[in-house]
Structures are given as C-alpha cells and as structure tokens.
Amino acid sequence: MADKVEFELVSPEKLLKSLPVDMVVVPGTEGDFGVLAGHSPLISTLRPGVIDVYEGERIVDRVFVAGGFAEVTETRCTVLAEEAVALTDLDRASVEKSIKDLSEDSDDSKSDAEKAAIEAKLAVARAKLDAIGTSSAAH
Amino acid sequence: MPNLKDLKNRIASVQSTRKITSAMKMVAASKLRRAQEQAEAGGPYAERMGRMLSSLASNVQDSGNGPKLMTGTGADQVHLLVVVSSDRGLCGAFNGSIVREAKRQIARLQGEGKTVKVLTVGRKGRDQLRRDYASLIVESYEDVGRRRLSFADADMVAKKVLAMFDAGEFDVCSVVFNKFKSAISQIVTVQQLIPFAVPVAADAAPAATDEAKAIYEFEPDEEQILAELLPRNLSIQIYRALLESAASEQGARMTAMDNATRNAGDMINKLTITYNRTRQAYITKELIEIISGAEAL
Numbered sequence: 001m002a003d004k005v006e007f008e009l010v011s012p013e014k015l016l017k018s019l020p021v022d023m024v025v026v027p028g029t030e031g032d033f034g035v036l037a038g039h040s041p042l043i044s045t046l047r048p049g050v051i052d053v054y055e056g057e058r059i060v061d062r063v064f065v066a067g068g069f070a071e072v073t074e075t076r077c078t079v080l081a082e083e084a085v086a087l088t089d090l091d092r093a094s095v096e097k098s099i100k101d102l103s104e105d106s107d108d109s110k111s112d113a114e115k116a117a118i119e120a121k122l123a124v125a126r127a128k129l130d131a132i133g134t135s136s137a138a139h
Numbered sequence: 140m141p142n143l144k145d146l147k148n149r150i151a152s153v154q155s156t157r158k159i160t161s162a163m164k165m166v167a168a169s170k171l172r173r174a175q176e177q178a179e180a181g182g183p184y185a186e187r188m189g190r191m192l193s194s195l196a197s198n199v200q201d202s203g204n205g206p207k208l209m210t211g212t213g214a215d216q217v218h219l220l221v222v223v224s225s226d227r228g229l230c231g232a233f234n235g236s237i238v239r240e241a242k243r244q245i246a247r248l249q250g251e252g253k254t255v256k257v258l259t260v261g262r263k264g265r266d267q268l269r270r271d272y273a274s275l276i277v278e279s280y281e282d283v284g285r286r287r288l289s290f291a292d293a294d295m296v297a298k299k300v301l302a303m304f305d306a307g308e309f310d311v312c313s314v315v316f317n318k319f320k321s322a323i324s325q326i327v328t329v330q331q332l333i334p335f336a337v338p339v340a341a342d343a344a345p346a347a348t349d350e351a352k353a354i355y356e357f358e359p360d361e362e363q364i365l366a367e368l369l370p371r372n373l374s375i376q377i378y379r380a381l382l383e384s385a386a387s388e389q390g391a392r393m394t395a396m397d398n399a400t401r402n403a404g405d406m407i408n409k410l411t412i413t414y415n416r417t418r419q420a421y422i423t424k425e426l427i428e429i430i431s432g433a434e435a436l
Contacts, residue, residue, distance in 0.1 A: 008183075008187075010183050010184045010187055011184065011290075012181060012184050012290040012293075012374070012375060012378055013177070013180060013181060013184075013289070013290055014180035014181070014183075014184075015180065015183040015184075028358055029358070029359060030358050030359060040356060041355045041356065042355065042356045042357070042358060043191060043194070043195065043355055043356070043357050043358070043364060044357070044358040044359075044364070045358075045359065045363070045364055045367055069188075069191060069364070069367075069368060069371075071187065071190070071191050078187050080184060080187060080188060080191070080371075082371075113302075
C-alpha cells in the first residue's frame with residue numbers, strides 16, 4: 001500500500017476537509033491532474049470542475065469547486081477553493097434555472113465589465129451542470 | 140423636597156433601561172462567540188494563501204517584474220483609506236477610535252501633500268467622517284454582513300477597490316479597522332493592502348526556505364498565478380479585516396453594555412435611598428402636623 005497524501009480543502013470561510021487519502025484528481029486550468037503521495041511540488045490554478053477523492057480504486061468523495069488554487073507538495077495537497085459544494089448536494093433543476101436567469105441577465109447587461117462578470121458566473125453554472133451530468137452517468 | 144411620584148417614575152425608567160442594557164449585553168456576548176468562531180474558521184485559508192504567496196513571490200521577485208498589486212504603481216501620490224466601522228452604535232469607543240485614527244491618517248497624508256480618498260464600510264464611520272471630509276468619501280457600504288458576514292461581502296468591497304486601482308484612481312491602499320484582542324480590548328490597526336507587502340520568509344532562515352520554494356512547479360506560469368492570486372488575497376485581507384472588526388464590535392458592545400448595566404444598578408440604589416428618605420420625611424412631617432394640631436386644641 002502506497003503512502004497517503006494529506007488532502008485539505010479550504011474555503012475562505014472555513015476548513016472544509018482535511019483527511020489522508022490515496023489519490024485526488026484536481027481540475028487544473030491546464031488539465032486535470034492526479035495527486036499521489038510523492039507528487040512533485042506544484043502550484044496551479046483551478047478551473048470550475050470536480051475534485052475526485054480516491055480511496056484505493058474507488059471514488060469516495062466528489063466535490064465541485066468553482067475555481068481557486070491548488071498547492072501540492074510531496075505529502076500534502078491543499079486546495080483553496082472559491083466555492084465548494086459536494087456533488088451530491090447539487091440539484092439539476094436549480095442549476096438549470098440559474099443558468100437561464102444568468103443568460104437573461106447577460107443579455108440585459110449594459111457594460112462590458114458587467115457582462116464579463118455574468119459570463120464568469122455562467123461558466124461556473126455550466127460546469128456545475130456538466131458535473132451533475134457525469135455523476136448521474138456514473139450511477 | 141423632591142416629589143415622590145417623580146422619583147418613583149425615574150426609578151422605573153432606570154430599571155427598564157437596565158433590563159435593556161443587560162439583554163443587549165447577552166446578545167452581544169453570543170454574537171461575539173459566533174464572530175470569534177468565524178474569525179478562527181477563516182484562519183486556515185489565509186494562512187495557506189500566505190504560504191503560497193510567499194513561495195510565489197520569492198520566485199517572481201527575482202525576475203523583477205511582478206504585477207502592480209505587489210510592486211505598486213511606482214508612485215504614492217494618491218492614498219485610499221478603507222475605514223471599517225459598525226452600522227450600529229452603543230458600542231463604546233469602538234467607532235470613535237476608528238474615526239479618530241482615520242482622521243489622524245488623513246491629516247498626516249494631507250500634511251505630506253498627498254491626495255486622500257476614503258471608502259467606508261459601516262454607517263457610523265461614514266456619518267462621522269462625512270462631517271469633516273465629505274468630499275473625500277468616494278464610496279460607502281452599509282449593512283455589510285448584517286446577519287452573517289460572508290466572503291461574498293468582502294469580495295464585493297475588494298472588487299470595488301480593484302476596479303478603482305485598475306482605473307488608476309489611487310496608488311496606495313490601506314485599511315483601518317479594529318483588531319480583536321479580547322472582549323475588553325480592541326486595537327485600531329492600519330494595514331497596507333496595495334501594494335501588498337508579501338510576507339517573504341523571515342530573514343532568520345532564508346536559505347532553507349528558499350531551497351524548499353525553488354522546486355515548485357507552476358501551472359500556468361508564476362506571473363499568471365500571481366495575477367489571479369493577488370486579487371484573491373486582497374479579498375481575503377479585507378475579509379479578515381471585516382471579521383476582526385465584527386468580533387471587536389461585539390466585544391466593545393458587550394463591555395459597554397456591561398458598564399451601562401452596572402451604572403444603572405448604582406443609579407437605582409441611589410434613587411431608592413432618596414425615595415425612602417423622602418417618604419420617611421413626608422410621614423414625619425404629617426405626624427408633626429397631626430400632633431401639633433391635637434396639642435393646639
């Protein structure tokens with residue numbers, strides 16, 4: 001049995017998770033990467049996506065993050081998330097509704113900055129929807 | 140001779156004041172506990188972000204072209220002060236000391252010939268600063284985190300500050316807030332946010348830490364990560380300031396209300412003594428009148 005990595009998920013408001021795991025797969029901006037014990041030190045930005053926590057060969061936990069940063073050392077993987085929700089807590093209907101609302105807002109927005117802010121939110125909501133899609137496909 | 144009825148009314152009114160202040164004290168105590176817990180919960184994120192920042196910064200500083208948020212605009216002509224106060228009063232010297240410090244800073248900077256702009260968070264600070272420096276206030280926020288301070292609130296303030304910075308409206312930004320030390324003591328703190336002084340590993344052990352940092356890989360490159368990390372860090376710093384301020388406010392209010400409750404108690408005792416003496420004096424007076432009336436017959 002390989003060594004474990006210490007996985008920490010932190011949001012600005014609190015420490016969400018801190019536990020030793022076999023592997024985590026983190027959605028980096030330039031592609032997903034898996035972290036096993038002994039990973040070379042790395043700092044990466046995250047895109048909206050799902051963090052998979054592996055215990056052995058099995059996924060024990062799936063958490064949606066709306067972006068943030070990951071710091072990996074040989075023994076530790078720290079994720080600073082902007083928004084983190086357990087995948088099971090995401091509800092397809094409400095996400096679809098927020099996408100619809102945001103699209104309307106985007107059409108109504110006046111300034112470019114406003115539009116960009118809404119587009120960013122929209123990207124997060126779409127990523128959420130994708131995440132829900134993959135999880136229901138898996139079951 | 141004081142009127143008995145007036146005294147009685149006065150005692151009743153002070154008694155109800157005491158009830159209110161002691162209730163407020165208890166509310167403040169429970170809010171304080173919550174605010175403290177929240178402040179503690181925010182610790183890990185800030186700590187880890189600080190760690191990432193310092194390892195990034197040590198890599199970027201060598202190349203000498205860090206982003207503006209870290210290196211500054213090169214000038215320090217225009218200063219932005221973010222003044223964090225409370226929305227409500229009845230919390231002792233809490234707002235007074237913040238405003239005093241803010242005014243001192245403004246006076247000092249203006250004395251040096253700099254331009255000052257003020258952004259206030261909280262109604263009380265805005266109201267008090269508006270008297271002297273109305274023209275300096277560029278933006279004010281009220282009811283920030285009225286129910287429960289969330290990161291989104293801090294983010295909103297930070298976005299405004301960033302937008303102003305990007306538009307070149309100021310060079311240096313500092314935040315003035317009450318740092319929570321204990322329920323009876325809050326320390327007015329001025330902290331510089333932009334340009335952000337990255338806590339580069341202490342001089343004590345630079346060799347060891349530099350080695351540890353040099354081996355990090357970055358994805359995408361350092362500059363890009365830093366460009367994302369620094370605005371985030373600004374939000375975090377403002378969030379921390381708001382949390383500290385919220386805890387301080389409750390602490391200050393608790394102490395103030397405790398004092399008020401005690402004062403009301405003392406006042407009730409004094410008034411009760413006066414009331415009883417007056418009542419006795421009335422009785423004696425009436426007895427004398429009756430007796431002297433009977434003797435006269």
